[in-house]
Amino acid sequence: MEIKELNLKNKVALITGGAGGIGKSIVENFAHYGASVVVADKSSERCEELQQTLKKCSESYLVECIDVTQKNEVKNLIKLIETQFNRLDIVVNNVGDFLELIKPFEELDDSEIEDLYSVNLKSMFMVTSEALPLIKKNNVVNSSIINISSIEAFRGIPRATVYSSFKHAITGFTRSLALELAPSQIKVNAIAPETTETIQVQPKKAIAEKYHDHIERWNPYGRFGKPSDAAGSALFLASDLSSWVTGATINLDGGALAAAGWYRDPDNSWTIAPVISDDGFNYK
Numbered sequence: 001m002e003i004k005e006l007n008l009k010n011k012v013a014l015i016t017g018g019a020g021g022i023g024k025s026i027v028e029n030f031a032h033y034g035a036s037v038v039v040a041d042k043s044s045e046r047c048e049e050l051q052q053t054l055k056k057c058s059e060s061y062l063v064e065c066i067d068v069t070q071k072n073e074v075k076n077l078i079k080l081i082e083t084q085f086n087r088l089d090i091v092v093n094n095v096g097d098f099l100e101l102i103k104p105f106e107e108l109d110d111s112e113i114e115d116l117y118s119v120n121l122k123s124m125f126m127v128t129s130e131a132l133p134l135i136k137k138n139n140v141v142n143s144s145i146i147n148i149s150s151i152e153a154f155r156g157i158p159r160a161t162v163y164s165s166f167k168h169a170i171t172g173f174t175r176s177l178a179l180e181l182a183p184s185q186i187k188v189n190a191i192a193p194e195t196t197e198t199i200q201v202q203p204k205k206a207i208a209e210k211y212h213d214h215i216e217r218w219n220p221y222g223r224f225g226k227p228s229d230a231a232g233s234a235l236f237l238a239s240d241l242s243s244w245v246t247g248a249t250i251n252l253d254g255g256a257l258a259a260a261g262w263y264r265d266p267d268n269s270w271t272i273a274p275v276i277s278d279d280g281f282n283y284k
């Protein structure tokens, strides 16, 4: 009989953007289950706050205030992890941002497109490629790379076309790298969240108070996502619970993708007609 356990003891996990939002919940949960967590986040204020939290709940951690779009900073971080821990078992590529660029595609200039590429895809490539030699160093079976994508990787998003394109690309990256690394028994998977309350995305603020009763009917599950929803999926993918799962994406969306354009109207009947026409969550 083989009984599976959720246990990250003796594992070293790097979480990019781990001092805020979804990443922070992943860090707290990984630390709770025994992992040594390494956090790379560009916000010094949030890094300082997280250090205080980890001091109380973890014996082994490292918080580095770096920008993961900068190759030299990523290289130095991986060297530091090697010196301090001599291993790396889990990488969560969590950094990603729509950079508040909501506008018609033809109005984006080249530098905005470069910025979106840099934060959403290039940094993921760089972190993964710099981390792989250290992940492979100890031949640990079931090491895990987890890419935080978005439900926008599986549906279009008007006026955020380039952001959505890079999120779509994460699916291809995840699948192809999963095949490349399968012979080394390194898992590569993705998590695709729907709207989740974080620092970056604050839907309750964006929607006028008078429409807040729509929120329950908006998502089939009756609420927006919480960072801890993503942490639960990340724990599964990081641990041996997901042995033999690779190249997959978890749609973390309360059923939104299954519903496609279906919502419940104020009478709780299903509809595909828009239910909020002004001052909602509208991409003007």
Ligand SMILES: NC(=O)c1ccc[n+]([C@@H]2O[C@H](COP(=O)([O-])OP(=O)(O)OC[C@H]3O[C@@H](n4cnc5c(N)ncnc54)[C@H](O)[C@@H]3O)[C@@H](O)[C@H]2O)c1
Pocket (backbone or CB within 6 Å): 016, 017, 018, 019, 020, 021, 022, 023, 040, 041, 042, 043, 046, 066, 067, 068, 069, 094, 095, 096, 097, 098, 119, 148, 149, 150, 151, 192, 193, 194, 195, 196, 197, 198, 199, 200, 201
């Ligand atoms: N929140 C959502 O609704 C939602 C939905 C779908 C996908 N996502 C994805 O989830 C991931 C996390 O999103 P979030 O909403 O938690 O973001 P967030 O902005 O709330 O938190 C991101 C953290 O990453 C850090 N960060 C940003 N750029 C960085 C960089 N270049 N180098 C190092 N650190 C950096 C920030 O300081 C912050 O602490 C992103 O990839 C995002 O695209 C979020």
